[in-house]
Amino acid sequence: MAFVSVTQVKPGDKxxxxxxxxxxxxxxxxxTVVSERDLEVLRAFLIAKxxxxxxxGAVELAENGQNAENQSAQVSESILAFYNAYDKMIVLLKKVFSLAASSGxxxxxxxxxxxxxxxxxxxxxxxxxxxxxxxHSQDYLIHHSIKTSLSSYTLAKWLxxxxxxxxxxxLGGLLHDIGSSKVDSTFLMKSSALTSVEYEEVKSHTTLGYQILKNVPGFNEGSKYSALQHHERLDGSGYPLRLSGDNIHTYSRxxxxxxxxxxxxxxxxxxAAMSPYVAMEELSKQAFGQLDPAYVxxxxxKLTQFHTGRIVKLSDNRIGEIVFSQREHPTRPWVNVNGKIVNLTLERNIYIQEVIQ
Structure with missing residues (x-):
């Protein structure tokens, strides 16, 4: 093992x-196997060596850190198992969408x-x-469905x-967009604004999804309603039925x-993808009337509860570390950038663009 200046560290070093x-x-x-991004982080935090x-290094690890290495191997196996399961879900869900499109x-x-x-x-x-x-961008709907499933499960557990x-x-989260399998894919992948006719067809994925699932045995009714109601809003401004309040199923919320x-x-x-923190701010706005405020x-x-110490990239490309946040403003914490505190509660023109680590 060598204790070296950060200026000597190269991508690929461990x-x-x-x-x-x-x-x-x-x-x-x-x-950690050092990447260009890691070097940028080290320099941003004024790490000298x-x-x-x-x-x-391998000899030293064997001598001083065998337990840590074994733990790392176990963690790696667990992460690998998750990604393998995720990849299998991608394959299966593509098959399911194809079957749904052909009424299989x-x-x-x-x-x-x-x-x-x-x-x-x-x-x-x-x-x-x-x-x-x-x-791959053409697989957006598949990835979106799986992530929505995982996040719906997580939120429900928190609740x-x-x-x-x-x-x-x-299951409701996984198949909430199953009706999109019967919508013209060119509308779903269109990079410009939809026409009113195209938008109405895209909106039909809710009723189409429910029609696909309503007679499928073994699915909870709430799971089926998630396909129909996930665009409904508490104030009645959603679609397709303009339901409001308690008429919207809990799962759908x-x-x-x-x-x-x-x-x-x-x-x-x-x-491009929106910052998670900006997305959370938008959700908080929609909690006033449209989304369930307690759930939001x-x-x-929960997403911001333990973010102190998280390394983030700000919208002005500076990299810093979250050091404090107020419960009233969880998406706008204080960020330490090279020893200077950036209070995002006060500096409203700056926001967290990306979570690095």
């Missing part, structure tokens, strides 16, 4: 000891089994920072729903929040 900030928060973990594995039989047992397997690795999923290993509801809510969040934070054909409050609170 960190052999945790790197801490001046505030004693973890910046980079032991075992780091421990890098040399030619004898929906493989209920396969879907439930795949969802339960993916959920068993939910500990490796982060709503804010998860990125699929492989992402205290029991096990009998959790998997049905996850949960799925709506996850659906909106991931629609905003995922890259689309017509725009829980969602935002």
């Amino acid at each position: 960190i052999s000891q945790d790197v801490m900030t001046q505030k004693n928060n973890l910046l980079m973990t032991k075992g 780091v421990h890098i594995e040399g030619e004898n 039989t929906i493989p209920v047992l396969d879907i439930r089994t795949c969802v339960e397997t993916l959920i068993s690795h939910i500990g490796e999923y982060s709503i804010v920072s998860f990125r699929p290993a492989k992402y 205290g729903f029991t096990q009998k509801d959790l998997i049905p809510i996850a 949960i799925v709506a929040i996850a659906d909106i969040y991931h629609a905003m934070t995922s890259p689309r054909m017509h725009r 409050q829980t969602f935002v609170h």
